[in-house]
Amino acid sequence: MSHFETPNSGRLALTVGAVGVVYGDIGTSPLYAFREALRPAMADGLDRAEVLGVVSLLLWALVLVVTLKYVLFLLRADNRGEGGILALYALVLGYSGRTTAVFFLGIIGAALFFGDAIITPAISVLSAVEGLKLITPIFNPYVEGISIGILFALFIVQNRGTGPLARYFGPITVVWFLAMAIAGLVQIIALPEVLAALHPGYALGFLAGHGVTAFIVLGAVFLAVTGAEALYADLGHFGRGPIQLAWFSLVLPALTLNYLGQGALVLQHPEAISHPFFLLVPEWILPGMVALATLATVIASQAVITGAFSMTRQAVQLGLMPRFEIRHTSETETGQIFLPVINILLLTGVLILVTEFHSSEELAAAYGIAVCGTMVVTTLLAYRMLHRAWRWPRGLAILVTLPLLTVETAFLSANLLKIPDGGYVPLLMGATLVVMMWTWHKGTKQLQERTRKLVVPLAEFIPRIERGSALRVSGTAVFLTSDREATPPALLHNLKHNGVLHEHIIVVTVETTDTPRVPEAERATIEHLCDRFQSVQLRFGFMETPNVNRTLGSLRRHGLNFEGRRTSFFLGRRKLVSNPQVGMPVWQDRLYILLARLAADPSDFYHLPRDRVVELGAQVSV
Structure with a gap:
């Protein structure tokens, strides 16, 4: 700590940093989550109750999944200060041994995380660049090319390290959240009745009254909480306090206002459903909002890429992957690393997704399964941690984790409906990685056993x-x-x-x-x-x-x-x-x-x- 830095200023710096790194992914969800969640319900026209029901589902997903599970519960389930699914896996491993169930939960969760790391940059950058089409139709043919250019540049600069840029991530993302909040607030003021969506009755009413459609909508609603795993994974970088402070003081209020604002806009102008996020702002602000959204999605993508590097290092050290080359990009920050092989694989996967799906709307079908699967695995490991590591009675551990597992299983089941439309992509990627990690672990173990005999x-x-x-x-x-x-x-x-x-x-x-x-x-x-x-x-x-x-x-x-x-x-x-x-x-x-x-x-x-x-x-x- 410098001579001029107080404990409060240090905490503020960590909080701002957490906004940029931890919440980059979940902060870009409003670009597409509300649009994709409302789309299945508009086949026979939209009414007020349907719009309020979808907004209510989005808001209560944030409360139940992100706030209760991650911010208030899992941030306390640390492995000596570190979080993330492999940190939780290692913690459970230390208390219950390498059982088959624990081993496969660990590698499935890690594999699905890598699937998320490939899909997130693709859908985030595409959704931001698509805002150019609203400025002028001239950009229509170039959205895919511009997105590929941005993503290619993002991966190419990874070997130089992100240290010099990282100090700007937090402030830029703070501006992004404030812009989202203000844009939403303007629409709420124009139509205050949208605040009724805060009542969970609208969410429950929508689920009860729309049958299969409600189930499809639920799969899209989950897009609002993608990025929640980053909360847990980045625990060691920022600490529980700054992450919680950032969520309650800025991130949750901004997301709430923006989703309410998008709901108010669609209630007043149903045709705005095509791009409800960008149509929140007047035309003269639109170019600036598109530029800010593009920056925010690049930052969100960077956070996911960095998380994939960190996850790979953990997997290597835990014997789940080969010893990939690890380069340090900073002389002072041990967490800033670059893995050439992983970077090439991520870039290849991202570019394939963009060229195959072409738009964020098409790619949304592939999104959600990987993240939801990771969350289910995290909850199962959390149960094991409560029972074995924290020595909670089995009944109490079930009482805490079963409600979370029920909600997440419902989300996962709804997302499985997307398999024919692109949901097979993360499942195939996850299955491939599971087989690779299982093979590496099994082969290394057998090799060691045979060598030991000689x-x-x-x-x-x-x-x-x-x-x-x-x-x-x-x-x-x-x-x-x-x-x-x-x-x-x-x-x-x-x-x-x-x-x-x-x-x-x-x-x-x-x-x-x-x-x-x-x-x-x-x-x-x-x-x-x-x-x-x-x-x-x-x-x-x-x-x-x-x-x-x-x-x-x-x-x-x-x-x-x-x-x-x-x-x-x-x-x-x-x-x-x-x-x-x-x-x-x-x-x-x-x-x-x-x-x-x-x-x-x-x-x-x-x-x-x-x-x-x-x-x-x-x-x-x-």
């Missing part, structure tokens, strides 16, 4: 080698291995082929814990095995990037024989080949080998100095 115990190897005649060379050798009790394969290969061993040998294992971050005091355990051998166990949280070289250097003051430039790092390089006689089915073997090829070089992942790394290869069947 290892030489380190406790037996050391006395034998100390009595042997292997040539001793000066310097220190570091051998990385996954099993601290076993002799590293690279050490055995080095001895077999080169016939030498170093004067000092450090056997290093890297463990990922179920907590987000590990305190420095618990970072390492050093064990002196004999005068020549030391064993070091390093621990990193699933939110951290393991920097082995720097950590070993810091352990010299604790007696570790780490000699800097005179130290060589030895890694085992495995060439994987498919073998139908062992392990998984052939198709999974091939998928596992493909994923392994996408993995980052261990030297990069563990931040080892490339000019001092020696790799020794072996062929392994999977």
